[in-house]
Every structure is written in C-alpha cells, then in structure tokens.
Amino acid sequence: MATEIGRPRNRGIDEAVLRATVELLGQVPYAELSVDAIAARAATSKPAIYRRWPSKAALVHEAVFPLDATTELVFTGTLLGDIAAMVRRTVVVFSTPAARAALPGLVGEMAANPALHTALLQRFSGILERGLGDYLAAAVQRGEVRAGVTAADLAESIAGITFLALLSRGVPDEAWIDRTATLITKGISA
Structure with a gap:
C-alpha cells in the first residue's frame, strides 16, 4: 500500500474550485473563463488548482460533467425506454448553463489536442x-x-446527436427525445 507524502489533499478546495468553475461558466463563455478568476472565486490559488488539474480543460470537464451525474443507468424494462432515458439524461447534463458554455470550447480543444x-x-x-x-x-x-x-x-451516438441538437435547435423537447431514442434503438437492434 502506497503512503501519501506531504499534506493530505484538502477536499474543500476541490469542491470550492469545481463549484466556482460551474458558477463562472454560467456567466462567461469558456474562452473567457480564466484559472485566475476561478481561483479568486474559490478563495484559493492558481498553483493549488494546477496541483489538482493539469489544465483548464481538465478542470472544466470534471466540473461540468461530474461522474455521479452522468453514470447511473435507468432500467425501464424496454430497450426503447432505456435508450430514451439515456438520451433524456444526456439532454439534462448537456443543457445546463455551464455545459452549454463549456462544450464548444472543450470540443475545440479536444480536436486540436488528441492527448487531451x-x-x-x-x-x-x-x-x-x-x-x-x-x-x-x-x-x-x-x-x-x-x-x-x-x-x-452508443455513448458517442447519444452524446453526438444531443450536442448537435443543442447547437442547432436549442434544448430538445420530449418529442425530439422520443424520435432520437427510436432512431438509435432501430440502429442498434438485432
């Protein structure tokens, strides 16, 4: 078992930085978001942030797409119902103000940097x-x-079609979710 060297990581700083990032993304686009502003809002320092996250993109990704909000599968008893639940959850996650502000910038950075x-x-x-x-x-x-x-x-299909819909039409409605779930279900069905 490895032992931790130095001071234990302060989870309070992590939470404050993630919260500050989401709050600021509700106010400014990704391109205008700075680590300086995040540090000031979270009452911490830039070095403390960079010890935890290697880049602004990594921080924004974790803040906007927390694992607990995106991972739980809903079982409805039918494939179509399950796919509709996955699409619905993706719409909810992608349509938050922070996600809508972050997604175009994150996509651009990820396209330019395969390692990221x-x-x-x-x-x-x-x-x-x-x-x-x-x-x-x-x-x-x-x-x-x-x-x-x-x-x-499946994840790329759901995320991709949802992202494109958000860009082209705004937040999709329930009818769009049903049509999209049907399209994806027919595409993967045996």
Whole structure:
C-alpha cells in the first residue's frame, strides 16, 4: 500500500474550485473563463488548482460533467425506454448553463489536442466498460441488440446527436427525445 507524502489533499478546495468553475461558466463563455478568476472565486490559488488539474480543460470537464451525474443507468424494462432515458439524461447534463458554455470550447480543444481528448474521455472509460458495456452485453444475450455494438458506439451516438441538437435547435423537447431514442434503438437492434 502506497503512503501519501506531504499534506493530505484538502477536499474543500476541490469542491470550492469545481463549484466556482460551474458558477463562472454560467456567466462567461469558456474562452473567457480564466484559472485566475476561478481561483479568486474559490478563495484559493492558481498553483493549488494546477496541483489538482493539469489544465483548464481538465478542470472544466470534471466540473461540468461530474461522474455521479452522468453514470447511473435507468432500467425501464424496454430497450426503447432505456435508450430514451439515456438520451433524456444526456439532454439534462448537456443543457445546463455551464455545459452549454463549456462544450464548444472543450470540443475545440479536444480536436486540436488528441492527448487531451484521450485524457478527458478516460474519465468515463470505466463507466462505459462496466455499466453500459454490461448493459449492452445483456441486451445482446436477450436478442435485443445486435452483436458488435460497443458502449463507446452508443455513448458517442447519444452524446453526438444531443450536442448537435443543442447547437442547432436549442434544448430538445420530449418529442425530439422520443424520435432520437427510436432512431438509435432501430440502429442498434438485432
């Protein structure tokens, strides 16, 4: 068992920085968000932030897309209902003021920096492999989903179509969620 060297990490600083990031993204676009402003709002220092997060993008990604808000699968009893629940949850997460302010900048940074893209998506790898991967494997066994559909395929489909809808039409309504869930379900069905 490894032992921690130095002072233990102060979780209060982590929480204050994440909260300050979300609050500021509700007020300014991603491009105008600075680590200086986050540090001031969180009553901490830039070095304290950079000890915890390697970049503004990594901090924003964690603040805007907390693992606990994006990971819980809802089981409705039908594949279409489950996919609709996943789409609905994605709409909720992506349509927060902080996410709407952050997404275009994060997408731009991830496109320009493949290493950043990999690092940010790595946060969700365990969730994709365990939760969604297990869900799809069971759906394949039941004959609901065709073999070969991966958790990454499904997550990218849901996130991509939702992101594009937010950019082109604003926050999608329930009718859009139903149509999108049907489209995705038909695409992955056995």
